[in-house]
Every structure is written in C-alpha cells, then in structure tokens.
Amino acid sequence: MTRTDHGNENREAPCAGLRIGDVAPDFAARSTTGDVRLSDHAGSWLILFSHPADFTPVCTTEFVELARQAGEFAARGCNLMALSVDSLFSHFAWLRLIRDRYDLEVRFPIVEDPTLVIGRAYGMVHPGDSDSATVRTTFFIDPEGVIRAMSCYPANVGRSIPEMLRTLDALQAVDAADALAPANWQPGENLLAPPPTDLDEIYAAKGDAGWFLRDAKTAKGNRA
Template sequence: MDMGEKYEGAPRGLRIGDTAPDFEARSTIGPVKLTNFRKRWLILFSHPADFTPVCTTEFVALARQADDFEKRDCALMALSVDSLFSHFAWLRMIRDRFDVEIRFPIVEDPTLVIGEAYGMVSPQDSDSATVRSTYFIDPTGVIRAMTCYPANMGRSIPEMLRMLDGLQAIDAENALAPANWTLGEPLLTPPTQNLDEVFAAKDQTAWFLREASRGKRK
C-alpha cells in the first residue's frame, strides 16, 4: 500500500471538515483507492481484528443491511490490521456460519500506516486494540462525521443509517437535524442573522427555532 510521503508525521486525529487522506491498498475485492469513491458517499470504518466476536456481529449486521446503504448511494469500506488472507478466511467462515456474503471491500493495514494517518491509532501504539472508528465521507471527499467505539462495544447499524440520512437531508434542504431526528421528520431552519427579523418574530424562539421541510432522500 502507498500512503505517500505527505503523511509522514501525520497528526494523531482528523477533524470534521478535513479531506479524508487518500490511500491505495489491497482489499478483498482487489486493489482500492479512496479517491475512486468520489462522487458518492463512503463510510470507512475500522475493526480491531478478524475472528473476534463483536466484529463478527457487526459484519453480519452490515451485510444484511448492505442494500440500505446502497439505496442511499453510499459505499462501505472496512479496514483492519489483519492480512488479506485472514480477511478471506474470516469472510468464508461468516458465509458458511451465517449465510451472508460480505461484498464490500475489507482493506488490509498490517503496518498501521492507514490507521495512523486517520488517527485511529497512535504511531507509538504496538497494536490496534483501540481501533473501532467510523468516518462518514461525502461525495467531495470531506469527512462530515466521525464516531469512535471501544473495542468491546459494537456499532449501531441503525444509527449509522440515521447519521447518513441526516447528513444527506441537511445538504439537500440546507437545514439542521434536531435531536433524535429520523428520515421523514421535520428539519430545522438555520436561525436568522438579521436583527429586524429577530425583533419581528412572533415569539421569543421563532427567530432561531423553526421547523423546515421534512427531510427526504433524493
């Protein structure tokens, strides 16, 4: 894999709004390059290791809901330190045991170079025990949201879908997503920045807390 010299001494973490670092590496579907996924959404997520109980439940759940991500024009890409052949063996076991095939790419990162570039692990770490990070990357390659779970806690697939729905809806409507928002519920209008509109509002909150249209997937 080739991360390029520009990631030497990379910072320990990325922030929302940063461009996702590009990389090219081997995966279970062949060589992949992150920038080849531009023009559609991408969820890049890491897992501590193959053949582990929590990771296995996550991958089975994601495989069973892969169509839900595809309907949202969102690709999935997984990453771990295990070798390509370990990935193959794990996917074969999952297929035989759970009757699901995982067709999204799982990238190998045995030297932790990708994990370090993304801040998933520190350059000083000797293993990937803390790695369970998720990056929601928009069609322009910008990181729009991130989550990080401990190694002993599995992700919520419904929450991954809710996050994706929310990001797509607020982009489409130029709006805000309130607490516990789900697809089809009202969004919020950004607050006015005009003092006359503040004084003219019908009540004390109407100038900054207003419903917009209902978020719908395009």
C-alpha cells in the same frame, strides 16, 4: 491529550488526527475486492471504518449486520469500506466463515493495513501502539471527499448499524434542504431552519424563541 481508564497519561485521543470538515487522506491498498483507492469513490458517499481484528466476537456481529444492511447503504448512494491490521488472507478466511455460518456474503472491501500506515493517518490508532485493538472508528465521507461525521467506539462495544444509517440519512437530508437535524431526528421528520442573521427578521419573529427555533418548511414558506 487525554487520560484513559487504564491510567495511561499523555495519550492522543483516537480520531484526534482528523476533524470534521477535513479532506479524507487518500490511500491505495489491497482489499478483499481487489486493489482499492479512496479517491475512486469521489462522487459518492463513503463510510470508512476500522475493526480491531478478524475472528473476534463483536466484529463478527458487526459485519454480519452490515452485510444484512448493505442494500440500505447502497440505496442511499453510499459505499462501505472496512479496514484492520489483519492480512488479506485472514480477511478471506474470516469472510468465508461468516458466509458458512450465517449464509451471508460480505461484498464490500476490507482493506489490509498490517503496517498501520492508513490507521495512523486517520488517527485510528495511537502512534505508539503496535495494533488497532483499542478502538473501532467510523468516518462518514461525502462525495467531495470531506469528512462529515466520525465516531470512536471501544473494542468491547459494537457499533449501532441503525445509527450509522440514521447519521447518513441526516447528513444527506440537511444537505438537500440546507437545514438542521434536531436531536433524535428520523427520516421523514421535520428539520429545523438555520437561525437568521438579519436583525429586522429576528425582531419580527413571533415568540421568544421563534427567531432561532423554527421548522424548516414553515420558515421556507414564510420567505416565499
């Protein structure tokens, strides 16, 4: 249980319903691209994210930037799917405004969730809330349908799209190399090797931290 800045006690933290490593709950719903089902994205990465409401300033800037960067996500084999409590026709009207104002078309699906069934299943909203205007959440779901990362932002702070891409790059890189991504890691930079569990290897390592703080390529070369 957490205490919010507004002084409300005994409120369940956003995202508390799911944890990293959980299988993402399946659902079917209407969206701006037709009927969608989460399990239809099996075999591909998926970023599922909620936004507080259509026709709001912060959400509009997020969707404009996501539309601009949609090709970057697609190039990484990752689909995008948005969700809010707004109706399907509210989504349509908002996307039309974005297109007319910014000359950008949002082509990834935006799911309607007027009954909060999906939002509550994902811990995007508190069970007692009547709308989702408190948080904007993001779930990174791998091709096996497993939640690999998640983030929660307040309604008055927009997400960083470059950080979403960096997180996706890091998840894909550590999977491919069976390695670890250090702080501030960027694509092309070195990864770290998982620490060994063999005592002889630990004793034989050079330096006081050489056994657990190792470059992944160097460690792999030493094992070859």
